[in-house]
Amino acid sequence: MNPEQPPASIDLSRRQFIRLGLVGGAVIASGATLSGLSGCSRRADPAEGFRHLRPADLALLAPLVPVLLAGAFEMNDASVRKALQGMDTLLDYGAPGARADVFELLDFLQLAPARWFLTGSWQSFETMDEAQAREAVAHWAGRDRGLSRLALRALAAPLQWAWYMTPEGSRASGYPGPPQQVSA
Numbered sequence: 001m002n003p004e005q006p007p008a009s010i011d012l013s014r015r016q017f018i019r020l021g022l023v024g025g026a027v028i029a030s031g032a033t034l035s036g037l038s039g040c041s042r043r044a045d046p047a048e049g050f051r052h053l054r055p056a057d058l059a060l061l062a063p064l065v066p067v068l069l070a071g072a073f074e075m076n077d078a079s080v081r082k083a084l085q086g087m088d089t090l091l092d093y094g095a096p097g098a099r100a101d102v103f104e105l106l107d108f109l110q111l112a113p114a115r116w117f118l119t120g121s122w123q124s125f126e127t128m129d130e131a132q133a134r135e136a137v138a139h140w141a142g143r144d145r146g147l148s149r150l151a152l153r154a155l156a157a158p159l160q161w162a163w164y165m166t167p168e169g170s171r172a173s174g175y176p177g178p179p180q181q182v183s184a
Contacts, residue, residue, distance in 0.1 A: 049085065050084075050085065050088045051088055051089070051091075051092045052088055052092060052099065052103075053084060053091070057103075057106045059125075059126040060106060060109055060110065060124070060125050060126060061087070061125075061155070061159075062080055062084065063125045063126060063128055063130070063133045064125055064137065064155065064159075065083050065159060066080065066130050066133070067130070067133045067134045067137045068137065068155070068159050069083060069159060069163055072169065082166075083159060083162060086162030086163060086165060086166060087159050087162040090158050090161055090162045090165070091158065102155075102158065105151055105154055106155075109151075110124075112124070117148075118143075118145075118147070118148045118151045118152075119139070119140040119143075119152075120136075120140060120143060120148075121136045121139065121140075
């Protein structure tokens with residue numbers, strides 16, 4: 001660079017300046033979010049009676065259980081807790097990497113902008129009643145983003161598998177269970 005030449009000026013219109021500010025803010029927010037999700041932040045201990053699911057996870061998932069397992073069994077607080085304990089047990093048997101992915105998704109859904117991106121709803125699930133949760137899940141399932149539908153399946157599948165592993169679930173599905181007597 002020649003010291004006698006003035007520095008090149010950057011000509012930004014007002015619209016470009018605002019766009020640059022928004023993009024810069026999004027990059028900074030994304031970096032902060034990623035550092036929190038990648039383990040740089042302190043992880044909470046599991047909720048009482050659970051091996052892996054944390055209190056925030058239970059608050060997020062509890063309103064979704066009646067919607068994702070609708071018609072499977074009579075919904076009350078005890079049955080929702082049993083379903084979440086089944087999911088927790090299933091996560092305990094899963095590979096650590098898969099379990100970490102589920103927890104990253106749960107952490108991601110705690111953030112309002114991320115929840116809006118995936119589900120289309122700014123409102124947290126714990127503040128929704130069952131009708132609102134049903135509507136939010138229906139909207140979430142119909143999103144155009146494949147990532148959104150994949151995230152929904154990542155939460156729904158372990159809950160459904162955990163329920164089918166129970167004696168009530170296997171009877172309701174028509175599966176009689178493993179053979180009681182093996183003929184020789």
